[in-house]
Amino acid sequence: MSTDLARQRCYNHAHREAAARCPACRRYYCRECVIEHESRLLCAACVAAGAAREERREKRHGWPGAVAGAMLGVFLAWAFFFIIGWGLLSLPSPTHATEVWNERAAHD
Ligand SMILES: [Zn+2]
Ligand SMILES: [Zn+2]
Numbered sequence: 001m002s003t004d005l006a007r008q009r010c011y012n013h014a015h016r017e018a019a020a021r022c023p024a025c026r027r028y029y030c031r032e033c034v035i036e037h038e039s040r041l042l043c044a045a046c047v048a049a050g051a052a053r054e055e056r057r058e059k060r061h062g063w064p065g066a067v068a069g070a071m072l073g074v075f076l077a078w079a080f081f082f083i084i085g086w087g088l089l090s091l092p093s094p095t096h097a098t099e100v101w102n103e104r105a106a107h108d
Contacts, residue, residue, distance in 0.1 A: 005019075005021065009028065010030035010032075011027040011043070012030070012033050013033070016030040016032075017030065018030060019031040020034045020041045022042050022043040023040060023041075024042055024049075027043065029043050035047045037050065
């Protein structure tokens with residue numbers, strides 16, 4: 001394994017021997033090109049990519065709350081109109097049914 005690493009060259013410096021392998025992109029790098037990040041040796045590109053990802057995760061953190069709020073607003077609006085619509089639809093039917101029943105009762 002170590003002999004395999006020694007035979008590798010740095011991805012950025014073709015003339016330099018690789019000192020570490022980036023676990024994220026699986027490329028070999030010299031000691032200068034790797035950065036210790038969260039107790040792992042990563043190449044500069046992956047550290048930058050990881051930092052960008054973490055930043056995005058932080059930005060997205062407030063996102064579900066906004067979506068939940070919007071959905072709750074839509075649900076409340078829907079519930080409001082549903083109850084009003086249901087109330088309007090259900091109101092005439094009992095009187096109509098009673099009228100029909102009364103008509104039938106009157107005929108008999
Ligand atoms: Zn990398
Ligand atoms: Zn290098």
